[in-house]
Amino acid sequence: MASSTLISDTQPWKDLKDHVEDIKKTHLRDLLSNEERSKSMTVEFDGILLDYSRQQATLETTEKLFKLAEAASLKQKINQMYNGEHINSTENRAVLHVALRAPRDAVIESDGKNVVPDVWNVLDKIKEFSERVRSGSWVGATGKELKDVAAIGIGGSFLGPLFVHTALQTEPEAIESARGRTLRFLANVDPIDVAKTITGLNPETTLVVVVSKTFTTAETMLNARTLREWIISALGPSAVAKHMVAVSTNLALVEKFGIDPNNAFAFWDWVGGRYSVCSAVGEFPLSLQYGFSVVEKFLKGASSIDQHMHSEPFESNIPVLLGLLSVWNVSFLGYPARAILPYTQALEKFAPHIQQVSMESNGKGVSIDGVPLPFEAGEIDFGEPETNGQHSFYQLIHQGRVIPCDFIGVVKSQQPVYLKGEVVSNHDELMSNFFAQPDALAYGKTPEQLQNENVAPHLVSHKTFTGNRPSVSLLLPSLNAYNVGQLLAIYEHRIAVEGFIWGINSFDQWGVELGKSLATQVRKQLNAFRTKGEPIQGFNFSATTMITRYLQASADVPADPPTTLPQI
């Protein structure tokens, strides 16, 4: 274990700690009356507007945060990431998701090799293969076109692609290019998810894409074997070659599974699972559904933010500002959560994706050198598309705990609706809430205001809003593939910035291992009980009782059952 300095031991960290007292004396109501301050807290880049004037921060706070960035060597760490250094030190890997969306002529090196040509070889192969499937020149075992895709994968091999797919499903250009096609995702090992995925699909017209970086993830491999059985039982074993393809870094295991490695799409160990949506993990299924040209726009949007993140001074660098402010909220103001509130249904799956990117990256208890952190790192992320959340958890956000909020709005709706005679269009109605909520949180409502409104005295405290609740607002010009790419990259980089400041490794995930290995022990015992009647042993009283109860109550499950697939 090394003994490098923790960021909390540095003077800028201590200065910020002291500064909290000054900030506690302020109220957003007053801070927002300073127009100069507000003006300097808006940033615009490539059509995106960030307004962070509703943060509990003054210009002094941001100055101090920039000093903290300096103490954390933020610039050097960003450069190390872009230069392909092995910043994921516990796995001895580079972190180069930026190379996945770099222009064809860019040079990004990892271990002395420019990786961009490899990236584009795979992208070209994705383009070529998806065009063959989409044009009907690659057909299934019975000669029928493959109109439907079932992508099997979990975690980073699922959440990012699902978020992008959901965002594009209602986008006019994407709708046109996806006409007549279906893309579904199978993630959960729960057989109900298998049933939901294959319901209404015909094996004859379905292409199954197995997406797994390692090709060993228990859930994904069982689901892959299940859909292989679904194909084989309908079309025979030889159909697998036509109906199953893969995305993985482990091409040897792909072949062992029975998928022709020529029909596999590679990526590399320098792509973290949760940062892999721009690799074949997302690009291949999305390209099958929407065509490569749509996917390429998504990559270009992400690339634009990559360049901004790399070269823009911190004062106007959107991901850096967002990252620093998150650290301020979590580590100094003591707000452990963050609500992600997109005012567009198309971003329905954005918060679930960011939950993994953020919580798997920054949910760490030790520094990158293995030193226990004397402060909390990471955020609890949650969110809903609005205005649904307003009718669900906003009560707590307004009058209960303080939860810093990300308001994400879009200028032009993907699907505008105008009704003659209505006061505003449907999108204006939605956006009225986007503009109102941040101020409601910031200003609140005082007892004096309520008294002036003649509110009954016994209700005044119930109707009081303390305000002073921080948020940031991001306004996107529209939500096409390009903007979706921008949004993804902003959050990926913001989360990396937070980790760089906290001095943790945001690119490993050892915390997911323990539960997996305990499940392996349970799996063995379930099998031993069902096949040989062996008693449950090696667990504590609680687990033994629960497992035994489960097994006894499902004793009708045969020891060696015939293959059974969902019947819906």
Ligand SMILES: O=P(O)(O)OC[C@H]1O[C@](O)(CO)[C@@H](O)[C@@H]1O
């Ligand atoms: O792509 P794979 O190797 O199947 O892994 C899936 C997911 O499992 C994890 O390792 C742990 O949940 C994630 O980091 C990863 O995205």
